[in-house]
Amino acid sequence: MRASDPQAQDKIKMLKLDGITKRFGDLTAVNRLRIEVSAGEIIVLLGPTGAGKTTTLRIAAGLENPDEGKVILDGRDVTKLPPSYRDVAMIFEAHNLYPIYNVYDNIAFPLRAPGRKLPEKEIKERISKVATDLHISHLLDREMTTLSGGEIQRAALARTLVRTPRIYLMDEPLSNLDLKLREELRVEFRELHKRYGATMLYVTHDFVSAVSIGDRIGILDRGKLHQVGTPDELHQDPHTVTVAALMESPPMNLLPCQVAGGSMLVDQEAGIIFPLSQGQGAKVREKAGDGEIVLGVWPEDIRIGIPESERAFQGLIVGKEFQGANTLMNLSVGKSILKTLTDPDFPGGFGKLCRFYFPLEKVYLFHKKSGERIYF
């Protein structure tokens, strides 16, 4: 257990991936990745399938060698060291439990490995503690084949947590579980983390898991790390359009846009027009050049059901998804679909017109080709 000394926490970078690049033939799986995980922190790498998350994790563990860059664990350069010499624990997406052993022996396995062997008494203590935390004490002498999916996942987690490495590397450990089970385990995960104070690099494509588990999130897409920050930071200030598209569910609405007539922010098809000040217009034109830009707005920044007396844009309701605590509305605006969340009882059915509005302050602009944010 790494006890969290508040000052030390700021200073100890437990894991540093410095300029990691990995290529498989023509494909650059990871591209000059640089990220630091402080002691006691959970960093989540969020990205779609094929973004390079698993490859990054494997490089950190020592299962792959990077073509460029260094892996620094607690101050030591371990880039050339094989996995067994690094002090890490890894949990794989397909759990790695042995069907021939029962649950207890599976969890004990890493503690009995030569080179790290612990006395049986201590093994027993550690296992009973972890088993209690994960609610599997009653399963310890069962055979692996008799367990349900959720139980297997907990056993796999227990096997990882029973060791006390410098850092835990987690590859989507919850992805194979039913939705409900995943929700339960997410909360338990967070509580566990607070109790153990462990340092973790966690990888997933599920945004909800990322936000609930991670202290900070790194957005990874096609091998490039777009931004690292707390969920709030990523939400308030996304640096690229990829970040905006991967955060949140539903993600940021993105509309094609142009600057026209000297100083207006326009989405022609949709009829969305914002007047820009001289300074703003100049900045936007300068950054965008003649290229097209993308207008982004978060679903929750869109107000709908604006009364006739106020200024509003118009859209057609083409989708309404009941989500229990709220409803997801799809509005057809010009060529795009805007998504927004409303109260479950919002009136207005398919095909009805809907008046909505969002102010200029809530607008984010991105460069269409590069995806970079345009500040104005």
Add this chain to the structure above:
Amino acid sequence: MAAVHVKNLKKFYGSVKAVDGIDLEIEDQEFVVLLGPSGCGKTTTLRCIAGLESPTSGEIFFDSRRVNTLEPADRNIAMVFQFFALYPHLNAIDNISFPLRAQGTPPKKIGEKIAWISGLLGLEAILKRKVQTLPGGDQQKVALARAIVRDPVVLLLDEPLSQLDEKFRDEMRTELGRLQRSLHVTTIYVTHDQREAMALADKIVLMKDGKILQAGSPREIYGDPQSVFAGYFIGSPGMNFAKCVWEGDRLLFQGGINELKLSDKLATLLSQKGKRNLLIGIRPEHISFSAMQRESVCTLKIKVATVEKFSQFKIFSFHLGEQLFMGRVREEVPEGAEGYVYFLPDRLRFFDAETERSIF
């Protein structure tokens, strides 16, 4: 287009009762979702309707035609599988056109249908590609196209989105809804993901242990769960529950450690029901938090355990007795803070502690 009637369907595998007496009335063009945890019998039910399994007992009708003895090929159904199930070495076009070719449709008509379906699902770009080279989401779209192109009377889907990335899943959910509405085909969809059920279904059939627990529209089941399981399973996070004892004027939790006073109206109603051992249920969005005590009834002093911060809302948890409750609010809630939670009295639900059925 057909209505589907299932009467007292049972399917046993030896001593395991996968499906234990299911009655389903599915109207023509209705979108029905069989929802439940792994092993509840939903997939088995679907496969019986498809004809891939034969029921141990019970009857299945399409409109008034009894189909129990018919092969899947003769039921004029179409099915989309969890793992896509595409012909591996054919490209997208050949996969989609296969059922038409098998039926002997003339090539011109095949061409028309392919054009129609690829326009509908946005497949033009990938038609010539070998399906094994496509990403999961596109493969599933091809599988969907293949199913729809045959104009089946019933469309069956077995957890079609479970193998896809979250992003894709969200998109496909919207697509599917839009698609079904424009196709007017009776659809039976199996999933364990209640968000899909809520978003897509005209009617949700909640299953557990081979039996139907509750059937109704998403709003009905969400707003009026008849059982603890229904309240827990639907909603993200689900309904909070805690064991308590009704002492005539207040609820006691865990032998008196916490107590909750109810409004007079609620107290009267509860006393009328005459039960003592209860489970109280309240959805997270009906719990609010404040540092100071604001109300006199339906409120408890608690300490915040964890907080999950999403941009549109925050989910905070606190312990009530042995249970971990989750609340959903818009404002910030500091982790570890002490304060008061307020349960909206109109939204409190009570369940019998033994039967776990709703009292009100």
Add this chain to the structure above:
Amino acid sequence: MLFVWPSLIVLLFLIGYPFIMLIFYSFFRFSFLRPAAGLNFIGVENYQFLLTDKYTWDRFIFTGKFVIMAVVLQFFVGVGSAYLLQEKFRGRGVILTLVLMPMMLCPIVVGLFWKYMFNTQWGIINYLLKILFNVKPIEWLANEHNSIYAAVIADTWMWAPFMTLLSLAAFTAIPRYLYEAASVDRASAWFKFRHITLPLSAPILVLALLFRLIDSIKQFDLIYTLTAGGPGDATQTISFTLYKIAFQYFYTGQGSALAMILLITIICLSTFLIMYMTRLIEKQRK
């Protein structure tokens, strides 16, 4: 790493040394029987001779015919029987065991009893042919045209089960839901086989083919007891020729050269097949 040394040394001795000596001798005119005649270095003369000698080439061609016929027949019988044995049915276990038994016999034994079965006058094959189809007795082993068929039949009987085994393993690895989807689509059994079973089991089938190919080229024991290369040299495969050169005539040098030629041939064939198999696997990995 230290564990490996003892085995490595044994391996080196048992395989490495003879192999190096083989290459060595192939450049000499030398005979084990007459070591006194000495080692006469003749460079590549052995190779030249073998590669230009009509007799040797005839043996190669015959071996090629034999191998192709045998392997193709084994392939069809093997894949076909695996197809039939896919589904579980009562007695499947027993039938499977029976089907696999021929493989477990000794090739020498197999050659011997097929020799009896193929006997023109009182062999059981001719007997059955007579009473079932009223066919006049066929001269199997004494006839230079028919003896190849006898060899192919015996070899197939023994080794088709190998194809069956590997095909069965490949078929059972294919997920059922692919077939189910095809059923719903009203696919015929042949369509399912051609578009699902074959493409997905192709890598393993090619691997099995590779094994059988190599084995058939090396086929010796069976031929030795079945026909002894006869009648005359009608069924003399190239391995049999090698045996004669090396252990009947004791032309050690020439025999070594032939062995090398055989080795290189097999290596080339295998490489080709392995590349094909790798490409198949890669296509599937995507």
